[in-house]
Amino acid sequence: MTDSTTNIGMLARVTGFSADGHRVFFDLRNGNSGWLDQVGDGLRSGDVILISGEGPGQRVERVDASAWPDELWVGVVKIKLDNVTVIEASGRYRQVRTRDGVAYEVGNTVEAGDVQGVVRVLSKEPIKHIELPGIDDEVVNRFRAGGSSDRQLTFAAFGGLGSVVKRAHELIELPLRQHEKLTKIGARAIKGVLFTGPPGTGKTMLARIIAAQAGAAFFEISGPEIFSKWYGQSEELLRRIFDAAAAATEEPAIIFFDEIDSVAAQRDDDAHEASKRVVAQLLTLMDGFDSKGNVVVIAATNRPQDLDVALRRPGRFDWEIQFPLPSMEDRLDILIKTARGLQTLDPLPHNFVAAKTDGWSPADLSAIWTEASLLAVADDRSEIFVEDYIGGFERVERQRKRVGHRPTNAGSAA
Ligand SMILES: Nc1ncnc2c1ncn2[C@@H]1O[C@H](COP(=O)(O)OP(=O)(O)O)[C@@H](O)[C@H]1O
Numbered sequence: 001m002t003d004s005t006t007n008i009g010m011l012a013r014v015t016g017f018s019a020d021g022h023r024v025f026f027d028l029r030n031g032n033s034g035w036l037d038q039v040g041d042g043l044r045s046g047d048v049i050l051i052s053g054e055g056p057g058q059r060v061e062r063v064d065a066s067a068w069p070d071e072l073w074v075g076v077v078k079i080k081l082d083n084v085t086v087i088e089a090s091g092r093y094r095q096v097r098t099r100d101g102v103a104y105e106v107g108n109t110v111e112a113g114d115v116q117g118v119v120r121v122l123s124k125e126p127i128k129h130i131e132l133p134g135i136d137d138e139v140v141n142r143f144r145a146g147g148s149s150d151r152q153l154t155f156a157a158f159g160g161l162g163s164v165v166k167r168a169h170e171l172i173e174l175p176l177r178q179h180e181k182l183t184k185i186g187a188r189a190i191k192g193v194l195f196t197g198p199p200g201t202g203k204t205m206l207a208r209i210i211a212a213q214a215g216a217a218f219f220e221i222s223g224p225e226i227f228s229k230w231y232g233q234s235e236e237l238l239r240r241i242f243d244a245a246a247a248a249t250e251e252p253a254i255i256f257f258d259e260i261d262s263v264a265a266q267r268d269d270d271a272h273e274a275s276k277r278v279v280a281q282l283l284t285l286m287d288g289f290d291s292k293g294n295v296v297v298i299a300a301t302n303r304p305q306d307l308d309v310a311l312r313r314p315g316r317f318d319w320e321i322q323f324p325l326p327s328m329e330d331r332l333d334i335l336i337k338t339a340r341g342l343q344t345l346d347p348l349p350h351n352f353v354a355a356k357t358d359g360w361s362p363a364d365l366s367a368i369w370t371e372a373s374l375l376a377v378a379d380d381r382s383e384i385f386v387e388d389y390i391g392g393f394e395r396v397e398r399q400r401k402r403v404g405h406r407p408t409n410a411g412s413a414a
């Protein structure tokens with residue numbers, strides 16, 4: 001029975017016919033497909049039809065193609081024949097009917113729809129999948145940090161972890177300063193030093209301090225950034241940075257590769273192809289730069305166990321400095337040093353807080369001051385009081401519990 005007052009129907013698009021031409025297959029807007037028998041001649045693939053009614057009263061009528069709004073997409077024309085055009089879009093080939101009206105040729109970037117075919121030419125040129133920004137000296141210089149210009153970056157600001165600081169002096173600062181003497185002795189140059197340890201233990205901070213104090217040119221590369229922002233050009237960028245570091249021969253240079261695990265995870269099967277190439281490039285560069293050039297590469301990671309073992313071979317990152325979580329004394333020193341420069345009403349109970357923060361990283365400890373400052377300001381004061389300090393400690397403690405820190409589990413990664 002047909003309801004003559006509501007006129008409800010289904011919009012469909014013909015996709016094909018059975019061999020005898022009897023049966024018509026179609027797609028519906030909702031993505032379903034269906035078929036109809038004996039609807040008469042004259043339908044063609046791509047036609048838009050409206051199916052209404054049911055049973056004997058069913059009607060099929062052809063409607064204008066515009067009733068089925070064609071989703072438009074962008075691609076590059078690969079083949080153009082009289083009746084068919086092949087377009088590469090989103091990494092696959094799509095076939096549309098060649099229609100009159102729009103003039104286009106192979107190689108053009110076009111906008112097209114499944115039904116309408118090519119709608120317009122967007123560019124005579126094929127678009128590239130990724131538009132790569134050029135790498136020039138200016139780009140390389142952006143990786144060159146201010147170095148000694150940053151006054152804040154002194155060893156005096158770095159609390160605790162005395163053995164770490166001492167080892168860093170020996171392995172990095174001393175070789176950079178006493179390069180000639182060491183060369184005379186015939187010592188094998190230290191090329192790569194790996195900083196390992198849990199997040200927030202000061203790896204990045206110490207690398208920057210060393211660079212500032214050693215008066216070295218400092219290039220800082222962040223693993224995640226070189227991989228996302230410079231995707232497809234990471235290798236070229238690395239090469240240029242190493243070149244720039246080696247170029248200034250009178251001046252020592254430090255290349256700091258932060259969060260190296262983000263690119264240099266084990267090159268096993270599921271490691272990304274691009275990551276393999278970046279690691280291979282890094283290995284080539286480390287092997288290639290000659291030890292006379294006064295360059296040390298520092299790499300930092302929270303996940304040393306994930307690093308490609310090839311990076312740990314002699315002449316690469318064969319020196320390691322482990323950043324442990326701070327001891328009670330370290331924590332006391334860190335709390336005192338991170339409080340410097342803040343307005344505080346002394347004395348503050350540093351011993352109490354240091355005793356309560358076993359398993360905390362230096363970053364956790366310094367976060368106490370942020371919270372304490374907020375509490376002081378909320379109370380309309382411009383000085384941190386004991387109550388703010390304790391309140392700040394409690395807030396950070398709660399946050400640590402929320403994110404599931406496992407106290408004293410020094411080996412765990414973030
Ligand atoms: N030994 C330290 N003394 C004082 N503050 C520190 C120390 N280590 C870390 N911090 C603080 O924690 C923040 C994060 O440290 P960061 O060097 O980024 O850790 P990592 O690189 O190991 O994850 C630093 O910006 C600094 O404010």
Ligand SMILES: [Mg+2]
Pocket residue numbers: 200203204205258259300
């Ligand atoms: Mg870091």
